[in-house]
Amino acid sequence: GQQVMQIPQYQHVQEGEDFTTYCNSSTTLSNIQWYKQRPGGHPVFLIQLVKSGEVKKQKRLTFQFGEAKKNSSLHITATQTTDVGTYFCAPGGYQKVTFGIGTKLQVIP
């Protein structure tokens, strides 16, 4: 199955600061999905990226798929306390779906 590495594993930011998490794969990905899991909750789908170099925005969230389709990033502008949670990337694959370990974001008010 496709494996990804996500960095950083933990991130503490002051409210209002920006935040970025990176997802790296050793193999070319057909697509990549991002999920968010709030504390005590379950993962919720955020977005899917398919095309090389694709950039998608959701309000303060910007998702990017690398040109080589081997990496992806999620950037949050001006974090808010509602952004707290763990962000997972998941490469879409036919055989196995493997989530990264996730990046746990803490926002200090």
Add this chain to the structure above:
Amino acid sequence: DSGVTQTPKHLITATGQRVTLRCSPRSGDLSVYWYQQSLDQGLQFLIQYYNGEERAKGNILERFSAQQFPDLHSELNLSSLELGDSALYFCASSATQGLADTQYFGPGTRLTVL
């Protein structure tokens, strides 16, 4: 609400016991996935079923087994439980077999093995 239901919500049992976790997928979804999430760990993929057949296998222990029934609900059986099996078990469903499918997660079953 994702439309995926899981029962029970909490389960406390003893080492050596056997438990069954149940999942009902979203209406119309044919794939069911099972994941294990231990404290501060990522989502460990266990197994996927598609329309009643096993489709993909992850790091599932031999003590664990699953099945998907004709009505598409799925059960995860965990036997000879050990302390290390304590975790949150999520079920997710998707419309088809994968590739670009969005997965919808249930609320999870928290298993505590004492």
